[in-house]
Amino acid sequence: MIEPHRFTSIMTCLTHIARQIVQQTSAYSQGQIYVLPLLMSVLPGIDLNDLEKTSVTLEFLDTILMLITCVDCSSAVNIRNDLTEKIREKVIDFVSGVCLSSRARDIASGLVQALVKGNPVETLKYLMPRTCESIENILNHSESTILLTDYKGDIELTWYLILFAELVHARGDALMIYKPMIMSVFRQCIHFINKNSYETIAHAVEHLLESLTHVYPIDYRLTVENIDEPFVDFLPIRAWGQYVDFDKLQVQFHIPNDDEIDFACEFVNTFMYPELTLLNEKGLKISNDERLRSLTIIQSIAVGCFRMIPRIESEQIQNLIPSVVPYESKYQIQFPIYSQELIIVDRIVELFNTQDEVDHDQIKGCLYILLGDDSFFLPTKYSWTMKEKLWPSIARMAHANKISTQNLIDDIHEKICEETWGQQKITISFLCLLLQKFVPISSSCLETFVEFLVHDNIELRRYATIGITAFCRLQKPSRLYVEKSLEEILHNMDKPLPAMMNDEYCPGDRDDNLWVTIDDYKPPKTQIEWEQTCFLDKSFHGYYTWPKMIKYAVNKQERYTLNNIPDNVTILYDRFIDKNFVERVIQFMILDEDEDGSEINFDKTQFVMFKVNEITAI
Template sequence: MDDYSIESMRDTNADAQETSDYNLQKPNIYNKYLPFYKSIKRHASDLFEEIRENLSRTIQLGELRPGFAVWSNELKRFISLYGFYFTKDDHLKLINFYLSILSITDLSYPDVEICFDTLFDLMRKTSMITRDDLIIDWRLLYRWAQLIHDLHNKTSALVALPNCRMDAIGIIYREFRSERKVRPFWFFIPHETYRLTEQDTIDFVNCIKEYAFISIFNKDHNKEAAEACQYLSMLLPELIVPSLVEQLFSSLDNMTEPHRFTSIIICLTRVARQIVRQTPSYSEGQIYVLPLLMSVLPGIDLNDFQKITVTLEFLDTILKLITCIIREKISDFLSGSFLSPKVRKLVAGLIRALVKGNPIETLKYFLPKTCESIENIMDHADSSGLLIDHKGDIELNWYLILFAEFLRARGDTLLIYKQMIMSIFHRCIYLIHKDSYEAVASAAKHLLKSLSHVYPMEYQLTVENFDEPFVNFLPIRAWGQAADFDNLQIQFHIPNENEIDFACEFVETFLYLELRLLNEKCLKMSNNERLRSLTFIHHIAIGCFRMVPHVDSEKLPNL
């Protein structure tokens, strides 16, 4: 094994130069928008140093098991969280380190798999390393490929080289995209006469699209067909979007083949961005938005779970890409729909999007009505025996689920509803029906997280002000547009004193009440009552976990 890579892994920071963002390979671009970014950078540097030292130590001590697998997994996790938060020099040394491990002749196949998987992660960003930076002896890789191929029927050879295969359409799409966008890659640049032209793009899309359209209704390959349509619509949306929309409208009247509606909705979900966005070459897709939203509503069929799933997913995708106000319709739908447990989760996702997108207006419009409905039902709880009814009330369960979702709103927006919220908890905390007390417990968890956690206040990725008059800005022009991360001005919710006081009051009111109840009457309680109490305590603990200070203690020696 090459000793150079191990030594270089060990003393990379000998010069003790401070690492800045400019000489790092490719850090995770999202991390710089997080609060406490300086502490994140410091933690990333310390963690990478720890990973590097331990990888080197496992080889120096000759103990591949379990250290090599553990710290290789930590490296993969590090790249996932922080990106390539290291210099090019460190990047190359990591690659050479894993190549040197592959030079061990009796290396176990699990370790071979770790090496190839890690090398794939380290080398997949080809723009960061030039030909002059790295030369790999192909014989090393060929030897392992041959061994794996020869032992393909044996259990010990259940390891594969990195699977770099992609669908042909995806590859070609990236080829078109790379030629349209100049990047400092070191790939071979073909002569202009051999480069793809606009006519080549048109011919390619026309050649493939009919096969993709036919495959949409093939149950075995409809997902692949939807992906193909997505890539084709990125190239030339004007040749794909109108045909797909027309097929949807024709499927609505087809009573003999109802599965066609489900298949085409799956495909339209994949091309949603191309439908709603304006581009210099195509903007006509926006005229289909309202007809599509109205035409898919019959897909909310409680008798067909697959149909309602794909329909709600389509609506969720479209509504995330556009701006609209549909409060009245949603209010009527929520007040008259006590849905099955499976469908409730899907509808709750739509409510969650409203709460995150515009918490002030959403709470103002929905929360008082929901709380009033719960209060009206609970007013008859004593006479109907609801508090001790194990069967529960389907209407009450639905409103409690809505109540829990509304408490996901930003903490400061919940303060003005404090009295209303506390009243609901006081009245519903002792419900022993499983669905009811789980909804109440979830509401407690969401409330405490909203009040005490740090999270983004704005989920809008565009910088335009949608409240401006239409003369200054037309919101339709921002539909489906990609975000410019360099111009984002993300603001985070940092709990203020009033929110912390509310959270503490909630915990002191309900947590200690439940603990006293368990301490004094645990043996007298039924199993359902005991489970209700423990569930509520568990969710409160999860919600206020961030408020609990770290336990300071001395490290145990010789571990």
């Protein structure tokens, strides 16, 4: 094994035993003395040229630092105190360098996230000015018009924007002193046309507004002790690796103050309304990339400060009209919205159903709204009433006279099929779980299972087989139980009475309990003998002693007749006496085996379905 492989293997092992290292226990009390040397020795593992080594090093540091409390204990014990400065220099040099690989960016941005959460003040102090300065230098050495129109973007600039986006996710009050720097970066970069650049700026916008306007925990330490106490009263290393009672944690939260709210309002007024004006005045004249950039920025602003918007049913947003003019409010952002009567679905349906000449771009825009993205798909949301209006209008739309429009309709149709199929699969799997004795089963539910036995989809057929089998078991007539004394049972079988009874114990094989074993079993020859034979379902009866009375099931089962058959059983009976239906079910079962491409194996579920149907048949 070469040296780099040895290092990664050792680091992986250390990560898995981190808790045992930091804990001070009677079984191993020396582990804590190795924590600081380990932290020092693994720092060279943060190597930009070796991503695997960097990854395992950061994972080890993350695990260790989650288990210990980082407090300068140099005044309590006579050890070196230069660890903090060395780690700081190493981290700053690492994240301030240019990361060209996407994997390296993810690792470094994750490291910055942890630093911002753990100590936002110190992290911003060392990284924010340096990052903003690097962005300024790149912009000053490049022509602004090139960056605004360059679709390829600048790799170095993109990295610093990623770093900037993580830094503005720090605590809101810690960001206030860097407000001029932050606003300057946004003013210069928010109009970049490169997709990676403006998406990163959008993340930064969302992070900044969340930090300024949201309520969130600011203390991530899982300790109940006060680490600021004198070391005479409490030494933090005693709490390393210890388990914590979450009910005793006193979580501290960030609550936005007036300055942070003002900053958020200023940011929205500065950047959102110009974008809305651009779309209103030049929406059809600008390029698709510029339009997408503008919409992305607007969306990120809306998501970032969504917590500050009043609820739709509140009095503050009643009777509003379409507008891009901001409302005057010092501590509350009011976004213009359409009144509740103007529902987007109605507007789309109206446009699709019109017979007049319409703008092709409007049709495509509506189709793109319907297509949505991975997180939202309008045609399958809300209510059946909405689907009743929307789906037919899509199907009979007379404006799909271009290939691009027809492709969008095909994509919407395919997505509807995928989502509805997923809903069917989830629903029928839930129905299978609900097939229990104490849950009423409706006729429509049973009819659905029966119809799915011959459905085109193999998964729905398998769920239907499981459901029908479970239903047949539930609908079987109840077994009849009788309670007899041992003397009566043995008398019917011409067996002698046992020598010991009731409270007497004699474990093991005896003459009086041989009749319950397979060795002494004699099959009945007539129906009457079969019904009178006692089959015990309690294997312990007779091994130690015999009870006074024995309860067992009679070997006789009722069958449904035309006079007492339940309605649900009638549904099954009518379908399974239909020869054509049964043949289709069997054909699908054979096809299912052929699709697997393997040998035809015995299917217990299918067998039980037919077997139970036969038992409950009339």
